[in-house]
Amino acid sequence: MSRSHPAPSRSGHSDALVVLLGALAIVVGSSALGLAVNHFSPRRIPLFAGTSVGQELAPAPGRVRQGLAPATAVPLPKGLSPITLPDARAALDNHLALFLDARPPDQYAESHIPGALSLPSDAFDDTFPDLADKIEASPFLIIYCEGAECSDAIHVAERLTEYGFLGTRVMVDGFRAWVDAGNPVTVGSSP
């Protein structure tokens, strides 16, 4: 069982200073540990995103009032390629790609990109076998999730890449930006 410490004997000010210094030590020490682990991690990400792939992409307008800075995409993991909204729209119009919706099924049923197949990140192993033939028949896959801040599309793209599908592109701006840009959507649980 835990016990309370006796009342501090130091003055209130020096006591608060000691607590503050302890908190500062936790923040600095933990940050240094995080930076060191990231440096040696196989999932290492750059400390600063200034030269990332994401910076080259069109900003995500998001569902947001006017006058706000756009979200910026964090770089995609190695081996994955992004696609911008206009390029994705062109691929849809010209029937060049198969769209895969990595969001949960209820969000897919609410609305999705016309022709997109539902391949939820959380149920990839259960869903993929049913879609494998259609996916294999398409040379070019575009995967999306809800917004620029979500990672479901990336997880699905990583799994597909592991399976040997090289023509995958992640629509990093996400479905919200697709809708806000006035692109077509369809409703229901079928493509």
Added chain:
Amino acid sequence: MTRLRSILAHPAVGGLCRLLIGGIFIYTAVPKLLRPDDFARLVSGYRLLDPGIVNLAGITMPWIELIAGAFLVIGIIPRSSALVIAGLLAVFMLAGALALLRGLEISCGCFFPLMGDHTLGWDLLARDAILLLITLQPLTWPSTFLPCLRKTAPSF
């Protein structure tokens, strides 16, 4: 009032508060550590930090959560650990409130990626406020599970 104060100051209450708050922070920090890129992406959704330093927050913040949570559970410098966690909760609430006031519809990333995808809302900020109130207990009446620190530990 005195009775309430004596209940709140009871070591058993302190132990429970530390286990709850520290446990939550450990539980939520681990998946963020494993996927710092995903967490950085979530942070970028709040559109508060300069895009150049979003990754830095994604790398360091989960480790601060983990260490502060672990220290709080064990009782190593419990007041300082509680102060760090209180600061993090205050930052989460401020960031969330600003995002909501600006009309952003984003995933909160609170229990990322466990327990489903929570869209940021005022109810989640209220939950953070409750956690912040609980964190005041170890901040005010520090305690520890380590016998060696019970009598000799400084108050930080």
